[in-house]
Amino acid sequence: MKSDVLNIDGLGYRYPGASTPALTNVSCAIKAGECICLTGDSGCGKTTLLLAIKGLLRGGSHSGTIKIALPVSQDAWSVPVGLVFQKAESQILCTTVAEEVAFGPENLCAPPEEIDVRVRKALMSVGLDGCETRNVERFSAGQKQRLTIASVLSMNPSLLLLDEPTSQLDRQGKQELCTLLAGFKKQGYTIVMTEHDPRPFTTIIDRYLPIADGRSGAPTLSLPDRERYESKTAAKTEPTGVTERGVAIHAREIALSYPETGVALKQVSLKVLQGERVHLSGGNGAGKSSLLRCLAGLETPGSGTVELAGIANPRPEHLPGKVGVLFQDPSRQLFAESVHNEVAFSLHRLGHPPNEIERVVTETLRICGIGHLGERAPLTLSFGEQHRVALAAVIAPRPAVLLLDEPFAGLDFPQRLSLLEILAELPDRYGATVLIASHDELPDHTWADRTLKLSEGRLDETTH
Amino acid sequence: MNSHEQVFLWNRFTLREALLLGFCATFIILTRAGLRLHLHLPGHVMFFTMFFYLLARGCVPKIGAVTLVGLIVSLASILLGMGSKGPVVFVKFLLPALLVDLAGALFPSFISSMVACALVGALAAALRSLSDTGLEWLSGMEEEVLLRKTVVTACLFALYGGFGSLAVPSIIRRLRKNGLIYRGSDRKW
Amino acid sequence: MLRSSDYACQYMTHDSPVHRLGAGWKIAIGTLLSTLAVGVRTPAELLTLVVVALGYYFMARLTLFDLWRDARFFVLQAVLITTLYCLLNGLSKGFWPGVRQSVQIILFYIPGAVLLRTTRTGDMMRGLRRVVSYRLSFLVFVSIRFVPFFLRELDEIMAAQRLRGARLLPRQLIDPRNWGDLFHCLLLPLMVRALKTADDVSLSAEAREFGTRKQRTFINIPRRDESAITAPEGQRPACPAEVRSCCRLGPEARKGLS
Numbered sequence: 001m002k003s004d005v006l007n008i009d010g011l012g013y014r015y016p017g018a019s020t021p022a023l024t025n026v027s028c029a030i031k032a033g034e035c036i037c038l039t040g041d042s043g044c045g046k047t048t049l050l051l052a053i054k055g056l057l058r059g060g061s062h063s064g065t066i067k068i069a070l071p072v073s074q075d076a077w078s079v080p081v082g083l084v085f086q087k088a089e090s091q092i093l094c095t096t097v098a099e100e101v102a103f104g105p106e107n108l109c110a111p112p113e114e115i116d117v118r119v120r121k122a123l124m125s126v127g128l129d130g131c132e133t134r135n136v137e138r139f140s141a142g143q144k145q146r147l148t149i150a151s152v153l154s155m156n157p158s159l160l161l162l163d164e165p166t167s168q169l170d171r172q173g174k175q176e177l178c179t180l181l182a183g184f185k186k187q188g189y190t191i192v193m194t195e196h197d198p199r200p201f202t203t204i205i206d207r208y209l210p211i212a213d214g215r216s217g218a219p220t221l222s223l224p225d226r227e228r229y230e231s232k233t234a235a236k237t238e239p240t241g242v243t244e245r246g247v248a249i250h251a252r253e254i255a256l257s258y259p260e261t262g263v264a265l266k267q268v269s270l271k272v273l274q275g276e277r278v279h280l281s282g283g284n285g286a287g288k289s290s291l292l293r294c295l296a297g298l299e300t301p302g303s304g305t306v307e308l309a310g311i312a313n314p315r316p317e318h319l320p321g322k323v324g325v326l327f328q329d330p331s332r333q334l335f336a337e338s339v340h341n342e343v344a345f346s347l348h349r350l351g352h353p354p355n356e357i358e359r360v361v362t363e364t365l366r367i368c369g370i371g372h373l374g375e376r377a378p379l380t381l382s383f384g385e386q387h388r389v390a391l392a393a394v395i396a397p398r399p400a401v402l403l404l405d406e407p408f409a410g411l412d413f414p415q416r417l418s419l420l421e422i423l424a425e426l427p428d429r430y431g432a433t434v435l436i437a438s439h440d441e442l443p444d445h446t447w448a449d450r451t452l453k454l455s456e457g458r459l460d461e462t463t464h
Numbered sequence: 465m466n467s468h469e470q471v472f473l474w475n476r477f478t479l480r481e482a483l484l485l486g487f488c489a490t491f492i493i494l495t496r497a498g499l500r501l502h503l504h505l506p507g508h509v510m511f512f513t514m515f516f517y518l519l520a521r522g523c524v525p526k527i528g529a530v531t532l533v534g535l536i537v538s539l540a541s542i543l544l545g546m547g548s549k550g551p552v553v554f555v556k557f558l559l560p561a562l563l564v565d566l567a568g569a570l571f572p573s574f575i576s577s578m579v580a581c582a583l584v585g586a587l588a589a590a591l592r593s594l595s596d597t598g599l600e601w602l603s604g605m606e607e608e609v610l611l612r613k614t615v616v617t618a619c620l621f622a623l624y625g626g627f628g629s630l631a632v633p634s635i636i637r638r639l640r641k642n643g644l645i646y647r648g649s650d651r652k653w
Numbered sequence: 654m655l656r657s658s659d660y661a662c663q664y665m666t667h668d669s670p671v672h673r674l675g676a677g678w679k680i681a682i683g684t685l686l687s688t689l690a691v692g693v694r695t696p697a698e699l700l701t702l703v704v705v706a707l708g709y710y711f712m713a714r715l716t717l718f719d720l721w722r723d724a725r726f727f728v729l730q731a732v733l734i735t736t737l738y739c740l741l742n743g744l745s746k747g748f749w750p751g752v753r754q755s756v757q758i759i760l761f762y763i764p765g766a767v768l769l770r771t772t773r774t775g776d777m778m779r780g781l782r783r784v785v786s787y788r789l790s791f792l793v794f795v796s797i798r799f800v801p802f803f804l805r806e807l808d809e810i811m812a813a814q815r816l817r818g819a820r821l822l823p824r825q826l827i828d829p830r831n832w833g834d835l836f837h838c839l840l841l842p843l844m845v846r847a848l849k850t851a852d853d854v855s856l857s858a859e860a861r862e863f864g865t866r867k868q869r870t871f872i873n874i875p876r877r878d879e880s881a882i883t884a885p886e887g888q889r890p891a892c893p894a895e896v897r898s899c900c901r902l903g904p905e906a907r908k909g910l911s
């Protein structure tokens with residue numbers, strides 16, 4: 001019978017200055033070699049629980065206990081618990097692969113010869129052997145994820161914690177990660193992961209621990225709330241009063257290449273009618289963001305032409321009011337003192353009269369479900385709320401074309417569905433054309449009128 | 465800083481604070497490189513240097529914060545090949561940084577006033593221009609030539625530094641309103 | 654690494670006696686030469702120092718073109734200074750002091766240029782660790798490491814804000830009325846990213862036990878392209894693409910590597 005590696009009993013935690021606790025009476029026992037998945041909506045306390053296990057929560061008020069069984073063979077240059085954070089980009093601290101993987105053992109004062117051995121072993125475990133001297137800047141999202149795992153493995157933990165490891169990965173990346181974790185499990189690692197969508201990992205997960213409002217539920221052997229992941233159908237109506245639709249987006253034979261990475265787009269042609277809903281799918285590095293940047297005039301293609309909302313070869317300065325673009329991690333654009341001012345910014349720039357601005361902002365906040373947040377400072381809001389604010393700011397001028405680049409990143413399933421519902425309204429209400437570029441499948445498979453697949457810079461069309 | 469956070473550097477800065485100050489240094493490096501590429505104007509780099517120095521002081525209101533930024537920028541400049549002037553680069557960045565720290569020590573809330581920020585920014589930028597003056601004096605430049613050159617340079621530097629500092633109180637106010645920094649040394653995670 | 658083609662003092666990838674010197678020796682030689690440059694007064698002393706400094710420079714297999722790139726700003730300054738001297742004291746009395754002054758300034762900076770031209774960033778970083786505490790050197794490395802990250806962030810923020818109507822183009826920023834957009838729409842969000850990134854980076858470092866001990870060890874990183882320099886003719890591997898892309902090779906240097 002396997003012994004407990006991790007035993008959490010009645011754990012509670014309140015962040016300094018917080019009015020409500022982040023964790024309340026969380027209990028669970030995890031055996032050696034198990035793979036446990038913490039499930040729950042954004043903000044339920046999953047990440048806080050991982051930080052508590054790793055011992056990174058300082059200050060605030062703690063209650064309960066966490067017991068971690070140390071492995072017998074642990075040496076002075078090892079740690080019992082390794083934690084891989086969600087965003088690989090800001091977790092990687094060094095310039096080269098070897099330096100990054102060596103960072104942990106260096107901190108533990110391991111001798112250089114030992115560090116060398118561990119670096120090689122860790123890189124081999126994640127399939128990055130031979131990449132020691134490579135610059136991490138050129139790595140794909142999947143490679144960066146594997147590098148962060150290697151940088152933790154080099155400290156010889158027995159318990160691996162992974163926080164939303166697939167948040168930046170496409171389908172192929174998720175499969176590769178699942179294979180990798182299956183290998184670690186066979187080697188005897190104990191794995192605790194948090195995931196919004198654990199479906200890719202059902203073959204390796206032994207138990208699910210649901211977390212809701214900081215409280216743990218009873219562990220289950222099968223995926224809890226399976227029905228929430230099934231495709232929903234958002235209400236969709238055909239735009240009324242529109243008999244003949246013009247062309248909203250027309251790209252002809254766009255070619256784009258970068259000096260460092262080569263060809264991004266190969267003779268891509270695209271035609272989207274007014275009021276259409278289009279899903280542009282494709283893996284990481286397929287060229288989706290590059291295509292959107294070309295459409296928005298942020299990149300000048302090597303060849304080909306673009307016509308967007310009736311503007312030929314547009315520059316970004318021509319587009320406010322006609323085209324809205326929501327980039328990945330849209331909270332990075334927030335700057336105003338209140339949500340109201342944030343949403344009103346574009347309208348002020350377009351010269352709308354004050355009473356018109358007031359009316360439009362109120363209506364937009366209501367459409368996005370954030371009418372109650374008008375006077376709040378945007379950066380004090382949760383990630384999901386900030387996402388809504390950024391979306392409201394982009395749709396406030398009622399653009400004819402709305403482009404969204406990976407809008408689901410960081411959102412849980414209910415938030416994604418809610419976002420799709422908002423976007424579904426726009427063609428109907430305002431005749432807007434909506435194009436979503438995403439490597440994730442849409443939570444509602446019937447949302448898109450058309451699905452386009454971009455692969456290695458080439459566009460294929462799949463019509464529903 | 466919450467009292468429970470571990471002190472990381474110089475017996476005062478946590479790792480978070482030190483990293484934030486390091487990123488202020490990153491921004492100074494970026495703006496120096498970017499502006500030189502496009503504008504090729506002497507002294508204009510003080511516009512952003514003073515902006516980020518004062519912003520560092522506002523985000524980490526501890527004595528020594530700006531000096532740390534100056535030290536990091538100096539060392540990074542040498543490593544990146546922007547510091548062909550050798551040890552003088554330390555003087556160029558540390559002199560204005562020390563002045564901002566001194567202003568913070570004497571008048572801790574100066575960062576909330578546009579006028580005070582502009583004054584500190586202008587003085588610190590003018591001080592920076594004196595680093596070349598010292599070298600030229602040591603090498604025996606005639607005093608009248610030195611004086612004229614210094615006055616012109618200092619005025620230009622002060623102008624850029626003063627203007628660059630004007631926006632700092634507004635930015636600090638918004639960061640505080642959004643709960644990202646606090647008036648004292650406490651910061652929310 | 655942030656190395657712009659517009660900068661002087663780019664690292665030159667070839668072999669020379671100066672390249673083989675340690676960074677510490679080069680700093681010591683540079684400090685000595687710079688100190689002497691400040692102190693010279695007579696034409697004979699100045700000429701001697703010019704010969705020594707240029708000898709040091711060309712011993713690093715640097716070319717006249719490299720010298721122009723490194724010193725051109727000071728040449729322009731020399732014209733200005735000499736002109737000022739002549740205007741104040743007349744041509745006969747003002748010319749020599751102006752020229753002496755200008756040459757002294759150039760000689761002061763030449764050793765620094767040699768250091769940067771002949772010392773790789775990695776070597777300088779390793780040298781830095783010996784001089785300052787690992788905590789401070791970590792901050793320096795991270796501030797450099799995140800330059801590309803924040804460049805991308807800046808680009809993304811700028812793109813998003815331009816599409817919302819913010820006036821952020823250089824020609825728009827000439828108008829001081831648009832400076833509010835620069836500070837609030839661009840630099841404020843950038844600072845917010847810096848705050849959040851500082852949180853993430855510190856957690857990442859602390860999760861890997863950084864700062865918990867007074868000292869830390871370091872992995873042995875082999876010097877890149879050492880084999881390219883020391884291997885006999887006919888056995889040298891090709892210059893790594895990464896090195897080739899970041900260095901500007903003169904024709905003589907390229908011959909040495911082929």
